[in-house]
Amino acid sequence: MENIALIESFSEFKDDKLIDRVTLMAILEDVFRNALKKKYGSDDNFDIIINPDKGDMEIWRNRVVVADGEVEDPNQEISLSEARKIEPDFEVGEDVSEEVKLIQLGRRAILALRQNLISKIHEHDNTNLYKQFKDIIGDIYTAEVHHVRPKAVILVDDDGNEIVLPKEKQIPSDFFRKGDNVRGIIENVELKGNKPQIIMSRTSEKFLEKLFEQEIPEVFDGLITVKKVVRIPGEKAKVAVDSYDDRIDPVGACVGMKGSRIHGIVRELGNENIDVINYTNNTQLYISRALSPAKISSIKIDEESKRAEVFLKLEEVSKAIGRGGHNIKLAGLLTGYELDVIREGSPAEEEDVELTEFSDEIEGWIIDEFAKIGLDTARSVLNHDVQDLVRRTDLEEETIMEVIRILREEFEE
Known part of the structure; x- marks a missing residue:
C-alpha cells in the first residue's frame, strides 16, 4: 500500500470528527514516529514530510555509508555495497537518504498504525470536549432525552455529545420521555478513563440563579443582584435580591405583575414555591423577611454562636416553620443563623407539656x-x-x- 493511499484512508476520520487537516497530520506524524521506533529502535534519523494541502506524506531514512562488514547499527549505517545499489557513486562516509514505503513496516504494523490513529483522534476529541464543557460549568444548557434509565437520564445535545442527568440531580416531580428537551446547568465534567462525563443538574441553587438571569431582564443587565439562593428542590426556595438603584423594587421586578415573570421559573422547577425577599445588611430585618409569611414579634441574636431566638405569637408559629419544616430550614440557610422558635406566652396561660x-x-x-x-x-x-x-x-x-x-x-x- 502506497503512503498516499494510506493517508487518504486515514483522512476519512476527518469527515466524522471535529478535527482540522493540520491537526490530523500532526497526529499522523506522531503515530508514524511511534511505529518507526518500534520497527527500527529509533526515529531520530528519519524525516517525515507531510503535505497537509495535498494530504500526502513521505518517510526518509538517513544513514551513513560504512565499509562492507563494518555495519554496527543497521538503522544508522549502511554498507558500501548496499548504498551503491541505491546510487552507484556513493563513497564511505557519505549520507544516504532512502525512502521508506509503508509496506516495509509489515501488514501487522500498518493495522496497528490505524488503531493507534483512531485512539489518538478519540483522545484529541475527548480533550477538546473536556475543555469545551469545563468552560461552561455553571451555565444553563439544553439537551434532548436519548435514554431514560433508573439511576440517570442520558441526554444528547445538537453535536451528539452525551450528557448525564443523575437521579439525585433531578427534581422529584421530573418525568422525562425520549425526545423531550431538558434544561439544567452543567454542574461538572469528570474524566472516566480518557472519556469526559458531563454531569447536568436541575437541583442546584445555581440553576435557579441562572434562571433568574435568563428570565428577568434587570437581573441579566445587572440592575438587580441575586445575593443568595437556597432550595429544597421541587418543594420550596428562597431568593434574596438587591438593587443599587433606589428607583427599582427588586422583589417586584423579579415577581412581575401578578407573578407573571416568576411563573415560568416556577413551572420549570416543577411548581417549586419561590419566595423572593429584599436583601439587607440589617440582620434582624433579614431574618424577619426570611421567615415570611410569619409575622415576628421580636428577635434575639447571638452573633458569636450564629443563633437567633425568634419570638412569635402562637398563631404565627406554624407559618414560620412551614410545611415539613421547610420555611424555617430555608430561612436559616439563607441568613446563616440557626433559628430557634420561641412561643410567646401570657401569665394567664395554662401550663403546657412538651x-x-x-x-x-x-x-x-x-x-x-x-x-x-x-x-x-x-x-x-x-x-x-x-x-x-x-x-x-x-x-x-x-x-x-x-x-x-x-x-x-x-x-x-
Whole structure:
C-alpha cells in the first residue's frame, strides 16, 4: 500500500470528527514516529514530510555509508555495497537518504498504525470536549432525552455529545420521555478513563440563579443582584435580591405583575414555591423577611454562636416553620443563623407539656410529624382541629385521635 493511499484512508476520520487537516497530520506524524521506533529502535534519523494541502506524506531514512562488514547499527549505517545499489557513486562516509514505503513496516504494523490513529483522534476529541464543557460549568444548557434509565437520564445535545442527568440531580416531580428537551446547568465534567462525563443538574441553587438571569431582564443587565439562593428542590426556595438603584423594587421586578415573570421559573422547577425577599445588611430585618409569611414579634441574636431566638405569637408559629419544616430550614440557610422558635406566652396561660414527655405513650416518629409543622407541645396540638392536622401531616385520623386522647388525659388529671 502506497503512503498516499494510506493517508487518504486515514483522512476519512476527518469527515466524522471535529478535527482540522493540520491537526490530523500532526497526529499522523506522531503515530508514524511511534511505529518507526518500534520497527527500527529509533526515529531520530528519519524525516517525515507531510503535505497537509495535498494530504500526502513521505518517510526518509538517513544513514551513513560504512565499509562492507563494518555495519554496527543497521538503522544508522549502511554498507558500501548496499548504498551503491541505491546510487552507484556513493563513497564511505557519505549520507544516504532512502525512502521508506509503508509496506516495509509489515501488514501487522500498518493495522496497528490505524488503531493507534483512531485512539489518538478519540483522545484529541475527548480533550477538546473536556475543555469545551469545563468552560461552561455553571451555565444553563439544553439537551434532548436519548435514554431514560433508573439511576440517570442520558441526554444528547445538537453535536451528539452525551450528557448525564443523575437521579439525585433531578427534581422529584421530573418525568422525562425520549425526545423531550431538558434544561439544567452543567454542574461538572469528570474524566472516566480518557472519556469526559458531563454531569447536568436541575437541583442546584445555581440553576435557579441562572434562571433568574435568563428570565428577568434587570437581573441579566445587572440592575438587580441575586445575593443568595437556597432550595429544597421541587418543594420550596428562597431568593434574596438587591438593587443599587433606589428607583427599582427588586422583589417586584423579579415577581412581575401578578407573578407573571416568576411563573415560568416556577413551572420549570416543577411548581417549586419561590419566595423572593429584599436583601439587607440589617440582620434582624433579614431574618424577619426570611421567615415570611410569619409575622415576628421580636428577635434575639447571638452573633458569636450564629443563633437567633425568634419570638412569635402562637398563631404565627406554624407559618414560620412551614410545611415539613421547610420555611424555617430555608430561612436559616439563607441568613446563616440557626433559628430557634420561641412561643410567646401570657401569665394567664395554662401550663403546657412538651410532646417529648409523652414518648412512653406516643411513638417518636409521630412526635416528629407534629414537630415538622411547628407543634411540639401538648396544647399546640390540642388547639388544632383534627381535620386540619390530618391535612397538614402524614398521619392517619385514627392516629391523631389517639394522640389527642392521651394529651387530654394529661390535663384532665
